[in-house]
Amino acid sequence: MTTLNIGIILGSTRKGRVSPQVGEWVKGIADARGDANYEIVDIADFKLPLLGESDDYGPAAAWATKLATLDGFVFIAQEYNHSITGALKNALDSARDEWNNKAAGIVSYGSAGGARAAEHLRGILGELQVADVRVHPLLSLFTDFENGTVFKPADLHKANVNAMLDQVLAWSGALKTLRQ
Numbered sequence: 001m002t003t004l005n006i007g008i009i010l011g012s013t014r015k016g017r018v019s020p021q022v023g024e025w026v027k028g029i030a031d032a033r034g035d036a037n038y039e040i041v042d043i044a045d046f047k048l049p050l051l052g053e054s055d056d057y058g059p060a061a062a063w064a065t066k067l068a069t070l071d072g073f074v075f076i077a078q079e080y081n082h083s084i085t086g087a088l089k090n091a092l093d094s095a096r097d098e099w100n101n102k103a104a105g106i107v108s109y110g111s112a113g114g115a116r117a118a119e120h121l122r123g124i125l126g127e128l129q130v131a132d133v134r135v136h137p138l139l140s141l142f143t144d145f146e147n148g149t150v151f152k153p154a155d156l157h158k159a160n161v162n163a164m165l166d167q168v169l170a171w172s173g174a175l176k177t178l179r180q
Contacts, residue, residue: 003036003037004173004176005069005070005072006039006165007041007066007072007073008027008039008040008041008073008074009088010023010040010042010043011084011087011091012076012087017078018149019076022139023076025153026161029162030165035165036169043088043091044087046063047059048094060094067095070102071103071173071176072169072172073102073130073168074164074165075088075105075106075121076107077109078109078117079108079111079112079117080117082116082117083117084117088121092124092125092128101179102179103130103167103171103172104130105135106121107137107164109138110140113138113139113140114138118136133167133168135166136164137161139151
């Protein structure tokens with residue numbers, strides 16, 4: 001079986017965001033496993049216009065091309081107003097078939113661990129034919145971030161990230177057979 005390619009998608013584009021810190025932490029845990037190719041995919045790099053507000057399809061085409069190279073995903077999802085960010089929703093909507101028959105894990109954070117954002121994300125992923133896995137590391141703004149800006153995760157989260165990655169890889173491998 002070929003090595004799977006898993007994208008760690010940063011779900012925020014705002015200035016001062018902490019998702020890059022969380023993404024790098026997840027990537028560090030993932031890379032230490034040596035069982036797949038993991039890469040950070042920052043939606044901010046694609047400069048996606050709001051869906052339907054531009055005739056320039058270049059950014060969306062580049063986004064779709066990137067997604068097509070990936071077998072599965074780990075979403076770094078922050079909770080804004082009990083849901084995902086507008087930037088992440090727009091990125092999800094800016095592609096279609098490239099999401100289909102792939103698996104995803106979710107690492108969320110917020111005042112309630114980002115649980116509400118993750119639940120909204122699960123519904124969207126279902127519509128895009130992305131199988132989300134059960135294990136879901138939740139990070140608290142109160143205990144895993146210093147002053148809300150410096151990510152300092154509790155050690156207990158590492159086991160949850162590894163368990164989530166186990167499931168993402170199993171499902172990504174199984175679903176890859178549907179796309180071949």
